[in-house]
Each structure stands twice: as structure tokens, then as C-alpha cells.
Amino acid sequence: MTLKARIMNTMVKPTLPSTERSLPIALIRAREGIMNPIREMLLKTGITEQQWRVLRALAEYGRMDTKTLAQRSSLLFPSTTRISTTLRQKGFVTQTRDDQDRRRQFVEITIEGQKIIDEHTPHAVQIVSDFKIKLGEENYETLLDLLAMLDPGAID
Amino acid sequence: MTLKARIMNTMVKPTLPSTERSLPIALIRAREGIMNPIREMLLKTGITEQQWRVLRALAEYGRMDTKTLAQRSSLLFPSTTRISTTLRQKGFVTQTRDDQDRRRQFVEITIEGQKIIDEHTPHAVQIVSDFKIKLGEENYETLLDLLAMLDPGAID
């Protein structure tokens, strides 16, 4: 697109913000920045970022059904099913049917799964801490608050 | 995990923030909130969110090579290759080799591709505008600035 055409567009039509100032893209890039060191850490564990999220949720809240697990891990339901299966094969979780409601599937972290969390939590804490320092404590909290306002699951 | 075990953990070991206060997860959830209406809009176009990003970059900056396109679209290189192929098959872009450097592949938006952008930009502008209202103009700009601080590609 020529410069002239771009200027014309700006004058006569509603235009999107430049991709440099686009909120969805800013979210993607920020996530990249955060996840790079975390992914680096996870390389040694042999599990993925999403599998780490599932194990963390299970470690924090204990045994739960797949639906709840999906919500707590911010994963889609089908992804959660697949990841649970993978983690079971790796020996990091167990799956059991609910006898009261046989549709329900409970997932629970194993000793081995908990070990993964325990062994890497200090490093993960360090990574989070580095970002707090980079942004400043106040900015960090502000950012979390602003992001929460966009969360579709949040109780407005 | 029992309550007692959780309390013990908190006392003796470094702990991660609750998933409720985790920055990576907050970024995912915020993105979900933003992308829901955008994906809804894109349903009518038959293209995906990533394909939309590629077309937008091409519309804004004009013809460019795949590497630059990947950066401008915030996509991985291999993803960009695949998406360019898909978009070419749909008739929304053209691909040409650079005669000066035959490694390089140029991608350019077609009239049909530009039409997709033009037809849906007003709706996209409306969606962005809604979020600005929801957050407030000042918060919106603050959020973009804070996110930019996490962007690994940003010039600190």
C-alpha cells in the first residue's frame, strides 16, 4: 500500500490501531517475553508449559474433576483430557471415576508429579521475582489488576 | 493436598503465586477475553485469527519477505510459511521469489485479501473501542505500556 493510499485511508475510513499498538498482539508479545525463561526451565523437566499448569493446579487445589481442572488451568476441555492422559502415562497423575456420578473423572497428582513441582518451584519463583523487579512491584500489581479486568471468567 | 500440608509449604518453602495471581495465566485469560469477540467476527470471513494478523500486516506495511512478515505478525517462522501457503491457495496473497536473493520469498496481499480487511475493519474497530470504554482510555494506554515492557523484541 502506498503512503498516499494509507493517508487517504486514515482520513476517510475507521482504521485499526497499528499492529504496534494492538492490544491482542501486545498480549501475545508480552506472553512470549514471560514464557521464554519459563519454557527454558521446563526443558529440563520434559513436560510442557500446559502440563506444568495442570500439575500446579493439582498441587495447589488437590484432586478435582476434569471440568474444574480445565478452568483452574485455563485450558480448554479437550486439551485437558489429552494432557491428563499424557500425564497419567508419564506417571505424574492418576485418574479415577467418581462412583457417585460415573460421568465424572477425578484427576490427582502423584508423588512423582509433586516431585516435579517441588524441584522446580524455586527456579520458577526466581523467574517471577525477576519480572517483578523489571517492572517494579507497583507496576506489576497494576498490570495484574488491568489484565483481570479483561478476564472473561472474572466476577465483574 | 491437605490444608495442613499447604500451610506447612507456605512456611518453609518458596512458593509460586496462586494461579489466581500468576502473570502468565493472567495474560492467557486476558487474551481469551479480547479474542472471543474477534474470533466471533472472523467466523464470517472463513479465516483464522493468525491469518487475519498476516493480512493486516501486509495491508499496513505492503509487500515483504517471510522473515519480516513473521516478525510483524508475531508468528513463528514455520507458522508463517504454512499460513502464507494457505492464504495463497485462498487467493488472498501472492508469493514471488526475490531475483536478487533467490532464498528470499516475497509475500503480497491481493485485491481479494484487501477486501477481507476493508470489509471487517469497522467491526474490528468497534471491538477495540468497546474494550477501551470498558477499561477507560487511561487504563488502556497504561496496559499497553506495561505490556510493551515485557515484549522481548522491544528496544528497552
Add this chain to the structure above:
DNA sequence: TAACAACTATTATCATGTTAAGTATAATTT
């Protein structure tokens, strides 16, 4: 100029995102 390294792009592989369809069980209605 031949060997080597660097660069651009493509392809491969596995995991996940996303939507839709399907299955089994439970709850509700008639």
C-alpha cells in the same frame, strides 16, 4: 575456487488451540 559458514525458507514431528460431533451417564419431563 573449493570448503566452510551463514542465511532464508521449508518440512517434519509432536503438543495444544479451537470447533464440532459423538458417547455414556444422570436428571427431568411426560
Add this chain to the structure above:
DNA sequence: AAATTATACTTAACATGATAATAGTTGTTA
């Protein structure tokens, strides 16, 4: 109780994310 509806989960299909391996081209150096 049979039919219907709703729920929890699973599977399928296609696109993308992420990493690694490969191919073709250009640049550099011995």
C-alpha cells in the same frame, strides 16, 4: 417407566505453537 434433555467427558479434524532437521542460496575464507 419411557422419552427427552442436560451434563461430563471423549474423540475427531484442522490450524497453529514450538523445536529440530533439512534444502537451497549466498557470503566468506583458506
